[in-house]
Amino acid sequence: MMALKMALRSISSNKLRAVLTMLGIIIGVMALVVLVSLVNGATTSVTDAVSGLGNSMMSVTVSDDKGSPIDPALLNQWSERTDVGLLAPYWTDSATAHGREESGSVTLYGTTAAWYALQGLQMEMGRWLKTADIENHSYVCVLNNAAAEELMGYTDCIGQAVRLDGVEYTIVGVLYEEDGSLTSLSSGGMTVYLPYTSLLRLSDSLLGDVTRFYVSAPEGGTVDMAKTAITELLMERFEEDEEAFSVSTQDVLENAMSSITSVLTILLGGIAAISLVVGGIGIMNIMLVTVTERTREIGIRKAIGASRGTILSQFLMEAVVLCMLGCALGIFLSWAILQTVTTVVSSLEITFSLDGGVVLIAVLFCFVIGLVFGLYPANKAAKMKPIDALHYGG
């Protein structure tokens, strides 16, 4: 308590110098707090926008059907409910594809017409699978962009034939694929979509029971609504056994966003941490000057009975208090900046607010920096011999 008072006093005796010393810490804290808060604010608003698009969906996997398997007709029935959006069962397999140009291994997806809207896909050429294709077990397929380019050599290949494990299919559509698209389930890989009826016929290993399907949020509703509804239906069907199936809301965009954000946060936080360390070195520098300037004072204090520990804690306290004051100023300025930014970009309806977590980290970090960079000067002060210190400079 006494040490704190002394530290505040000695700092306030030279305010300009104190502020200049703290500048590094102030800027470091501002960098840390403002950048991380900005990223978080932006992410929250983008994530909100993304979920607002209704692009959210969930996937359901059935591991044990308890003797009452789900068939596709049942899914159609469920999709008529108002608390569930679209449902699309799917089966996957792999096959060797022979195109006009090349051959290669492809991933096969057997599904329904609903898949297209549910996954938010876009066509580059042609059309998606139709319900008629499914009913007729048609030998038609849709290629993803990579498959079209590799197997056929170009994407304009509608109406041409591709052989999957020797069976000939007509290409009716090619998917549009953005570079590095987040929605693409198989970035880089070749994927071929077939009517599931056709895939079941092609593949020896697949059974007709639905074990995996996607569900989207109902119109004007949330994924959670659909999740509740589907969970209820499945519980009823599978003898109230929670283990028999799993439902996972899997928003690809949101997941991608959050991983981008955490990378950004770590990156920016790291840069800010470096500037904080630089600020800490500034504090150490000034503390060393202070210790030299006050050699005589140290000598007097030691002569009248201050122990090493007392002197050490006095100077350490000064360094820590300097850091914490800088930290407080930095946080206050960050708050002001975020407030201003929010007002300036008010048309975007993004609110940037101080992130509690990062404020806490900043405070802890400043404290540690004060301790670490204050220790050397304080120890230097504590180690002075009273006699040498008393005679310093006269």
Added chain:
Amino acid sequence: MIDMNDISKVYLVGDERVRALDRASLHIYPKEFVSIIGPSGSGKSTLMNIIGCLDVADAGAYRLDGLPIEAYSENELAAIRNEKIGFVFQSFNLIPKLTAWENVELPLIYQKVKRPERQQRVAAALERVGLTNRANHLPTELSGGQQQRVAIARAIVTNPKLILADEPTGALDSKTGQEIIDIFHELHAQGNTIVLITHDRDVAKQAERSVHILDGRITEVQL
């Protein structure tokens, strides 16, 4: 109180060895008022530093109040100084940022004396040197004589066994100096042990007993 036997202190200046103290022996008893007199460079300050446990001798034995000083660590010496010795320096050595009150309070803080008792003792010490009305002044706002009186208040506030003064009048005119010496007389009358170092015969002879130091050697003299 002070038992010094064959104390030597040698400084190395370049290649030259300066014997600041050469087998000096000194005995001072409780409640004595002793002055140590000698010309400049004779080793007075060196002696005072060793008596005050600010420095340790290179050779010889020193017991302060029965304690073998050589045996203690730096921190223990700090505690001994704090408890047993009150210093008064030629150049006052007050902490410039602290007020008179706070300067006097400092040794008590290091002794971890509680606040109410501290206040009462600081007030009493300042009263004794007649500076109650200057308590909240900074050293720079005080005259030399007043600063030295603050230093004396700081020295006596812990009720030390020994008051050690190194040329306390050196920086003062003779009238102010005499006022300071008068305070020492009062303290002595109240039963304090006082060791006063000076090169001024007029000051030295006011003590009960005078010790002469020349080239690091001590002899008893009558003034």
